[in-house]
Amino acid sequence: DDEEVxxxxxxxxxxxxxxxxxxxxxxxxxxxxxxxxxxxIYIKNLMQKSEHMRKIYTH
Known part of the structure; x- marks a missing residue:
């Protein structure tokens, strides 16, 4: 479970x-x-580290 991790x-x-x-x-x-x-701070850091996963890339 994510909450435990x-x-x-x-x-x-x-x-x-x-x-x-x-x-x-x-x-x-x-x-x-x-x-x-x-x-x-922990959640803010997670947001920053995963920002690239939320970007939409176009070809």
Whole structure:
């Protein structure tokens, strides 16, 4: 299960991803949503590392 591997719940992941997509700053996510800074940074890093997988390539 992804939640066990990533050690973060889907609920938290969804909140973090939504906030990051809306250009929230890390500290705002921590303060407003009450999520640990390390968790936010972890998800942000995963987003950055997987960005190439979300791009649409045309030939």
């Amino acid at each position: 990533m050690k973060i719940s889907y609920e938290k992941m969804d909140l973090i991803l939504l906030a990051l997509e809306k250009s929230w700053k890390i500290l705002d996510i921590v303060k407003v949503l009450g999520i640990e800074k390390d968790e936010v």
